[in-house]
Amino acid sequence: MATNSSQQKLDTSEIISDILCEFLEVAIHTILYMRDIYPAVIFDKRKKYNVPVQMSCHPQVNEYILSVLHSIKPLLKSDSIRCLALVILDKSKRPIERFVFELQPQMASNLKDDALLTRLESGLRAFLLKLNVCDAVLSTNPADCSFAIIVYTKESDARKLEPRQTSDQDFPWIVADESEVQIKGGCILPLKSYTSDYLKMQLYVEECTNKLEQQ
Template sequence: MTTLTRQDINFGQVVADILCEFLEVAIHLILYVREVYPSGIFQKRKKYNVPVQMSCHPELNQYIQDTLHCVKPLIEKNDAEKVVVVIMDKEHHPVERFVFEISQPPLLSIRESKGPLGGSDILLSHVEQLLRAFILKISVCDAILNNNPPGCSFTVLVHTRDVATRNMEKVQVIKDFPWIVADEQEVNMQEPKLIPLKTMTSDILKLWRAVILDRI
């Protein structure tokens, strides 16, 4: 088994690419399952070898892509601790939060393999299996949650480490899409109920210690 440090390869970029691709699918699926938008704007596609629902609304898709494009540099530098999808009612009070906790290992272990990509074949296949399990959990989460009120909207929050927070005002990945501090009413919920959804641990990416649904 070969052990590499983060500096030996562009480890942060590998993590960010995989995570942002997954988050894009997960956000679309959450919006569909929790009926934030009409089902008619979604189309069935396949990702991680399972069917998923993806929006075909250009403006919504662009918002999600721009958000993740801005999140990606934080993940590359291991500065993002959580990515949170917040579903809010008409008064912009959070009624539900999908919390994705992120953790990256300092070392990457690659076992010898005869595959065309060496040990990475096995590692990436394992990660895909774990991500598939996440998607399947999200697709059935409505069975354990109450219905949301009509007229809900959503936003995406990022919890960063202290060092990143001090520098974020200087970083603007997309013009006219700046970082802003979240309102307290978007962050805090009164007496939330915590529902563990899924935990992912992999040799290559210890990305999610746990994913938890917050529910009033």
């Protein structure tokens, strides 16, 4: 019986981490499109959870995003990530926006139940709908912005990423400099929160209030 329980927990964590990585990939592409980080011509319209989304077709952008998600998947499975942030930087590499996904996967339910999976996807669908209209609550970004993805985890858990840097895809993780993550004079705008037996997640944006004045 103990073996079956352990196997179910393993299967559940695998399913949740797969779903989260898939969702985060689409969410990141959506943010890049909505915040005009790249020209609209590099995006293709698709659907996820029956929501129209825009996905990049630029190989280098896509490779970076997939490499990040591939690297953090073991930490998602072990519930070791506190949050993932997509940071938008101006041309001087000053952070002007942070889209923060606070993550807390739950392992209480058996996600092989189709009804539970449907409810989970419905919850994630609501996040994508919010991202599709985030421009309405954010000010215009300056030209020539770039982005970075930052993961917040315990130092002991961060060490789990180190072997993957040489064995998988030569994807180096480094400790983020405080200047890359701290937004001075910023305001926080909550976008969406979701709580269930299998996932707790909150999404908010921290925005620099004078992003254009300092250009």
